[in-house]
Amino acid sequence: MPLNIVSLVSVGRHPQSGRERRAEQDGRAVELGMNLEASQSASMTVLHAGRSVEPVLRNYAGMGLPSLEVLELSEQDDAVPSLAQYLKASDADIVLTGVRAESGESSGMVPYLLAEELGWPLVPRIADIVSINNGVAEILLALPRGQRRSLSVPLPFVASVDNAAPAPRQSAYGPGMRASIDASQVTAVTDSAREQWQEAPAKPRPKRLKVVKAKTAADRFKAATAKPQGKAGKVMKNESAQEQAQEIFNLLLEEKVIK
Amino acid sequence: MSGETNSYEIVRRDPRAEWIARNRLHPLHGTISVGEEAEVRGPSGLIRKNPHKVGFIGPNGIKRIDRLKGNAAAAATGRRSGGAAQEVQLPLHKVENPDFSIFVVPDMVGGRLTSQDKDILGQAHKLARSDDGESAVQGVVVAVVFGELKDDSLDTAGVDRLIHLDGEEYQGYCPEQQLTALVHLDATYNPQNWLFPDSVHGGTDLGSRLAARLGERPAVQAWQVDKKTTVCRGASGSTDISRPTPRILLLAEECADPIDETRHEVQPIELGSVPRVISRMQDMGQVSVDPNAIPLAEAEFILSAGNGIHNWDQFHEAAEALGATEGASRVAVDDGFMPRFRQVGATGTWVTARVYIAVGISGAIQHMQGIGQCDKVIAINTDAGCDMVKRAALSAIGDSEEILAELLKLAREHKAGQSEGGDQNAA
Amino acid sequence: MFFEWLHPVLIATALALAVIGAVRRANLWRAGQPDQVNLIAGLKAMPKRYLHDLHDVVERDKYMSKTHAATGGGFVLSALLIILVHMLDIDSKILAWALLASSALMFVGAIFVFKRRLNPPSRISKGPWMRLPKSLLAFAGSFFILTLPAAGVLPEGFLLQAGNVLLTVVLTALIIWGMGEMFFGMSWGGPMKHAFAGALHLAFHRRQERFGGGRSTGLKPVDLSVVQEFNPGTSEQQVLGVSKPKDFKWNQLLGFDACVQCGRCEAMCPAFAAGQPLNPKKLIQDMVIGLAGGDDSKYAGSPYPGKEVGNAKGGPEQVITEGLVSAETLWSCTTCRACVEECPMMIEHVDAIVDMRRFLTMEKGDTPNKGAEILDNIIATDNPNGYSPASRTNWAADQNLPLMRDVQQAEVLFWVSDGAFDMRSQRILRSFVKLLKAANVDFAVLGDEELDSGDVARRLGDDAAFQNLAKRNLETLSKYKFSKIVTTDPHAYHCLRNEYQDLGSDALNGVDVLHHTTYLNELVKQGKLKLDSFNGGTVTYHDPCYLGRYNGEYEAPRELLRSLGIQVAEMERSGFRSRCCGGGGGAPITDIPGERRIADMRMEDVNSTGAELVAVGCQQCTAMLEGVVEPRPEVKDIAEILAGQLIEEVH
């Protein structure tokens, strides 16, 4: 039986311009799905809960998708009930999502809520699906700084795709414009809790300064007169190579990159 | 604490603690510790000195009493290095009959609290404190720790109670089991709040699982939290959402200041049996990743080579010995010494390493573009005037081969020292 | 007798075969897409175009131009006269003598061709082309002899005498060989095809504006609306850009057929010289294989560096990048137009390359290396490196520049370009602002309203992104009044001046788009800038492709340098033959590996003049040349040099 994959996509947000775009992780979810399509003869549905006229959907389609499914919802609606309903009715084996949406609440709860609703395992932050044999997938989890953990998980499951997964392929204009976007009407549930919230552009959070808890007057004096951590770094010109290397090595130890 | 060591100890004052001790109305007044050391707090809270224990033996063998009460930093510095400086004993914060509890599930990377964990314990105490004036309720901060626990600073980090779960079912990767335990705890203790670090080390995952299971809507990337309102970041950090503080909070780094002026009880809570689940996800262990196989963009520590490298074998050896991922300037790539995927810069990879060592790289703008996000740059270069040196936090001016040779030596000594199990090279 | 009708029949047969071949060939071209050209006017103008435009280019090689005039002129005349004298058998001494003269002329020309081919430079193709001088000699020689009786030099019927049978047989053989090459080969694909296709190519050229000394360098826009359409009469979806040879316009296909494999393009191509897998001559020949079907086993010129000849196959209905030309080849091009400038047949390599890139980017989503990322950035932030659009004017925080939004009109609109985001380029921008202020120019900038010009997106094949940017820029421009746009970026300059006009906006009607060197030169001539003379050693000047070849501005920068008392130490390759810095066409982004860096070669050109300073007029060139490792001469934009010599008046 061919494997059924559903990749969920949302409207991303460019960090600099704030403009809508293909979300980084959702794009990776689609990429992963496409790769499984090729290697496992799986079939993938790309699903969006939102407005079907959303131009960003064309960016996903441009990866070479013949079509996208849309559950027609407005911006105030809660996507989870409709998605859950859709997935329950589908025969999906794998549901792929991003870790956290780039727009809206960005809570990262969607995969968890879906997994809970479906009663499936949730595999967080995956870097790759290495193989699927006899209904069991071997998955690589992304750990910080390029480390990986290997898991085996029985189908069906929900997985959120980490930035460490293979980057999504380029989106091409032609296929993006040609793809069909199939919208279906669903009963919308308004996210009423959210209506009570107040949203404002993010206030800058000052980075915490290294507070010197001065215990003595001398410490206080030192803290007050110490050169502020300015731009210029330390330059070792006349020291011997041995001394220089020691200083570098100490910094590496201090930074804990050498253990 | 023996008198011998005492004789070299410097008495340090904690003006705040003294002030609290003097001020009977201070909420922490009762918590100020009474120790049996040289500095002893009397019933009034004032420090009393035991003159027989205070002081040090002067150079001529005569015992001297420090009448400067530890403020004589200058006089003391010479001796400080001699004995291990004793940390001042912080006042103990005791919670006898808590009205409610705040549960914190720290990441405990490698069995130790992360700095984010400490911030979150600080946040927990803000929520536990009854500082709103009206009610005199007092909360207790409970830490739930899974698996290995190596940290001995839980007391000063603010853990009032500790639930430590380290049965074999909690070894390795086991979020499903952890979730089951948390659900059990939730039913047993009904905490007022659950606090998780919003982090890639597992906090986000566990918090989200618990929220989904309990049907609570968590606040994520929360960074300003009080009892009523929580401000969290939304839309990939571009908006601030203000909302009523929910039961489950996934907290951002530096959401609150860590505890630093009190000690806490770390009283263990023994649990009855915690239900076990059969994990559907089976942990096959961490995959060992060769530093050089880590994608350049993800690498934490990069040793990067430019036109100023003349001994390539040595460079590779150094990278291996230091456990660094290799990078390169375009010239090194163009000249065929490094493969293309190692190139850092505008037309190569944009790296995010915390530490980036640029060996013989001049710092052309196209290269600099690639290391914009690096935290600490270290330059090794013959030219003190080059742009890389201007960018670097630490620069060694000299021949790359010589300096790398010394580094290589240090790295090998360090390794050897480690494998002997001793830390004779630590100094 | 046998011989009496032999030659007329031979000639008629050869001509008939030639006509059949010509029809067949024309059908190959007609497989291409329709394009609007005035056929009659084109044909009428063709001889003049041949004599002027084409020969202007050939003229750069004096030896070859004389040779070609003699051989080609002799041949055209001879062919006409042969038909009259030998086929139609018109008995006229005058015609016969004329034929003698023309075939003699051709013969002499052919001797020179022969001599050129004795020790040919590597850029020239060998193979069938090595046979051509001999064929020319056979044709001219045999008809010369054949005509001798008709001219009365030899007795009538001389060749028919029994004793001369051998001569006649040999002569007939030569005639067959000559006519085979010259008539049959012309339309059936021999070297002489260039004459036939070349003549028609001149008549139906896709860029008619180039004739008569004109310039036409802007890329033609893609009709994006065809994306939903099907090819007429088929269920095949129309594609954007060129996927198969038949997706080219028919006159582009015709143009490929005109190539004489002279290799002048190859000799000029910076990517070829750098050992990247591109050779413009081979590319055009591969296009010929594509349009006619077949493989490249007969190709006898230099290969794409690093790629063996003999493996390329193609046909009109086959995807070009699947077997005929590798994508790498297409992405190696810097769009410097050196090949186009040099091509005696006025073939448009860059159009073809970009057409094929369009398919790769807009249909396949296969822009190599950083291409995809840069395009994503351009789309999401209107600048290639993904900076915040709101930070576009940060560089000018201390410059107090008037914004168009505030002033609504100004004499000059200063188009800042994406150099605004780059620290090095900002030095150029500041220098230019300093000069504008010193000359009291009434100018303003668009500030954050300005967007990337679309240059990079277009050269990388994303015409959708280009058109989007261009339209939004034009909309902004249409809100304000100004009479000139001046920019320090030749790429933006080219887009604004030559490419925005196709997008149906009148925002730029009556507006002069100028490069800063042109404008500064005007200011200096008007005495509005007081400049000290420069004495900083030897200076050379690097012509940016998009300023020089694309826009014909070679003089203003040099005049400016002269006005500072600088004697430009010219590089061997300068002016219209300037060698690219390697920075155009998105080449630094796609970054196809070669054996050398183009910028390094250019720096060698600079070094060979002994210059201590290389003046440029482009931020991209500055970046590329400064990317060459030290020690090397200093690199400065002309605006920076001028600003350094400005005598500031103290009021």
Ligand SMILES: Cc1cc2nc3c(=O)[nH]c(=O)nc-3n(C[C@H](O)[C@H](O)[C@H](O)COP(=O)(O)OP(=O)(O)OC[C@H]3O[C@@H](n4cnc5c(N)ncnc54)[C@H](O)[C@@H]3O)c2cc1C
């Ligand atoms: C469009 C474009 C894109 C580019 N993209 C990139 C890119 O992505 N990445 C990139 O790196 N470059 C890129 N470049 C090239 C860039 O401009 C520089 O040329 C390149 O970074 C220089 O490399 P380097 O620092 O190794 O060499 P150099 O500039 O030659 O510097 C070598 C350094 O080594 C020092 N040195 C020499 N000998 C010794 C010694 N024995 N011990 C210690 N130090 C020594 C010298 O003092 C000097 O500072 C790009 C250029 C262009 C034009």
Ligand code: SF4
């Ligand atoms: S394309 Fe032009 S320049 Fe190049 S070989 Fe052909 S005729 Fe010559």
Ligand code: SF4
């Ligand atoms: S435009 Fe320049 S780089 Fe491209 S083929 Fe022509 S000469 Fe070569």
